[in-house]
Amino acid sequence: MAETDCIFCRLIAGELPADVVYQDAAAVAIRDSNPQAPVHLLVMPKEHYDSLDDMGKRDEPLLGHLVRVASRVANEHGLGETGYRTVINTGSGAGQSVAHLHIHVVGGRELTWPPG
Amino acid sequence: MAETDCIFCRLIAGELPADVVYQDAAAVAIRDSNPQAPVHLLVMPKEHYDSLDDMGKRDEPLLGHLVRVASRVANEHGLGETGYRTVINTGSGAGQSVAHLHIHVVGGRELTWPPG
Numbered sequence: 001m002a003e004t005d006c007i008f009c010r011l012i013a014g015e016l017p018a019d020v021v022y023q024d025a026a027a028v029a030i031r032d033s034n035p036q037a038p039v040h041l042l043v044m045p046k047e048h049y050d051s052l053d054d055m056g057k058r059d060e061p062l063l064g065h066l067v068r069v070a071s072r073v074a075n076e077h078g079l080g081e082t083g084y085r086t087v088i089n090t091g092s093g094a095g096q097s098v099a100h101l102h103i104h105v106v107g108g109r110e111l112t113w114p115p116g
Numbered sequence: 117m118a119e120t121d122c123i124f125c126r127l128i129a130g131e132l133p134a135d136v137v138y139q140d141a142a143a144v145a146i147r148d149s150n151p152q153a154p155v156h157l158l159v160m161p162k163e164h165y166d167s168l169d170d171m172g173k174r175d176e177p178l179l180g181h182l183v184r185v186a187s188r189v190a191n192e193h194g195l196g197e198t199g200y201r202t203v204i205n206t207g208s209g210a211g212q213s214v215a216h217l218h219i220h221v222v223g224g225r226e227l228t229w230p231p232g
Binding site for chain 2: 037053055057059062064067070071074080083088090092095107114
């Protein structure tokens with residue numbers, strides 16, 4: 001269910017502006033408003049989940065779908081040749097700044113190691 | 117199918133040593149041999165996939181399962197409180213050093229942004 005105080009739920013509902021690059025029945029992909037690379041997208045479920053830890057066994061098909069959408073939008077944005085990184089932060093201590101599960105897709109520049 | 121020249125397939129087959137922290141019918145989690153944080157694990161499918169781009173629609177449940185295994189082992193290793201980051205590198209340009217799909221699970225220290 002949408003949560004009225006969740007900025008990603010409000011964005012998905014069209015109540016806040018977003019640069020949407022992909023959507024289907026279950027998933028939305030937008031450009032990150034604070035990009036860390038030439039291509040920096042966020043893939044999220046339309047349904048609200050606080051974080052990865054909020055997903056149960058029955059959510060595995062949706063979770064896999066989200067990751068495949070990440071792969072799809074990465075390739076659609078030209079990252080198939082150069083490669084790309086998908087990142088999920090779980091918990092504020094890991095940098096999760098919005099409590100609505102989302103996958104970062106980063107590419108278009110050299111990506112260093114470790115990943116933060 | 118296992119690929120004889122894939123070090124992760126050989127590791128899963130028991131032909132190479134590994135520090136296995138979890139396994140089930142479809143997934144294996146090991147400690148990264150070159151850890152970048154106090155906890156640094158790798159989750160991979162037992163079946164060989166070159167990369168995330170190698171997964172199709174029908175693989176979505178498996179892919180979601182792998183990400184949930186990442187969440188599970190992160191929590192089992194005490195990262196539930198401090199948070200953790202899961203990372204998939206696709207392509208050598210993004211730092212994918214073994215061509216067998218794997219998810220990095222990193223935590224136990226401060227994680228900076230951007231993620232590499």
